[in-house]
Amino acid sequence: MVDAFDLEHHGDLEVGEGLVDLAVNVRAGTPPPWLVDAITASLTELAAYPRPGAAVDAVARRHGVSPDRVLLTAGAAEAFVLIARAFRPRHPVVVHPxxxxxxxxxxxxxxxxxxxxxxxxxGFVLDPSAVPRDADLVVIGNPTNPTSVLHPADSLRELARPDRILVVDEAFMDAVPGEPESLACASIPGLVVVRSLTKTWGLAGLRVGYVLAAPSLIEQLSAVQPQWPVSTPALAAAIACSNERAVAEAAQAALDISRQRVHLLDKLATAPGLSTYGAASAPFVLVHVRGAAELRESLRAQGFAVRRGDTFPGLGPDWLRVAVRPEDVTDGFVKVLADLLR
Structure with missing residues (x-):
């Protein structure tokens, strides 16, 4: 049944005082000082209404597209609300988990x-033929939360149709070295790419993201967006995170995350009774273990918060999502995890 899953549950609800956070996919140690400085400097402009032009231009330059293909949003979450309001599909399909x-x-x-x-x-890999041909709005994540699977861009291109809106959630794409499967710059009819600055830069509390799409689709989305949806500090963050220095830093962070993820997977392989499926490419991994609900509570008692998996359609009570963290944090976590499993 559709209502069997709590679609409103998110990882932040797992975190508590004194717990090591392995439940939320925001990069550790963020935002960096230079980004805090850019946001702080914008506070002198709070008396004026936000002016998005410079931020739109910065995001457009970062992706090599024209500004009329960019719409700034109050996080990726607002983008999904705009998509739901702007388009009137007869057969919308969401690819899960x-x-x-x-x-x-x-x-x-x-x-x-x-x-x-x-x-x-x-391996949670997409078979494009599994999507009904009459679906006129399709949503898929890449890399996908919570499976961590990176779908080939060519597979996603197969989903495009002249009469279909194809929404690709790339909130974690900047954590993939080189972003090889990104469609952010692609010119595909009906394509809507959603991006976020939350994960890499630690800006969940600021709410800033954006949509990349054809100008006609941007106009439709903008028509249902409230006035001044993105605050002045969020606009300053969008500008700061789109320059060459920031892009280079994000690229290095993606390499660091890849190394840390390999370490996490190697350590998890030593834990008894635990399995992973598919090739992980995002800053988190999905694990299968019997009794995951009880294990999650035991981990909390030992000081670690992980994300439950049973709120994701397609998963059940024996799944957990674990965020990628620096090696020393992983080592401490997996030691406790293995002891509990034994």
Whole structure:
């Protein structure tokens, strides 16, 4: 049943005082000082209404597109609400397991949502033929939360149709070295790419993201967006995170995350009774272990918060999502995890 999953549950609800946070996918040690300085400097302009032009231009330059292909949003979550309001699909489809906010937004707007469920035995890899041909709005994450799978861009291109809106959630793409499968700069009819500055830069509390799409689609989304949706400090962050220095720093962070993820997977392989499926490419990994609900509570008692998996359609009570963290944090976590499993 559609209501069997709590689509409104997110990782921040797992975190508590005194717990090591392995539940939220925001990069540790962020935001960096130079970004805090840029945001702080914008506070002298709070008396004026936000002017998005410079931030739109900066994001457009960062992706090599024209400014009329960019729409700034109050985080990726607002983008999904705008998509649900702007478009009136007859047969919307969400590919799961994935971030639940897109489906929640579609349902809240009155849409009847169909699901395509990817299977662990297939490594959670997309088979484009599994998506109904008559689907006129399709949502998929890349890399996908919570499976950490990076779908080939060519597979996503197969989903494009002249009469279909294809929404690709790339909130974690900047954590993939080189972003090889990104469609951010692609010119594909009906394509809507959603990006976020939250994960790499530690800006969950500021709410800033953006949409990349054809000008006509940007106009439709903008028409249902409230006035001044992105605050002046968030606009300053968008500018600061789009320059060459920031892009280079993000690229290095992606390499660091990849190294830390390899370390996490190697350590998890030593824990008894625990399995992973598919090739992880994001700053988190999805694990399968019997009794995950009880294990999660035991980990909390030992000081570690991980993300439950049973709120994601396609998963059940034996799944957990674990954020990638520096090696010393991983070592401490896996030692406790292995002791509990034994």
């Amino acid at each position: 994935q971030f639940t906010e897109p489906e929640a937004a579609l349902r809240s707007a009155g849409h009847l949502v169909d699901r395509v469920i990817l299977r662990p035995e297939d």
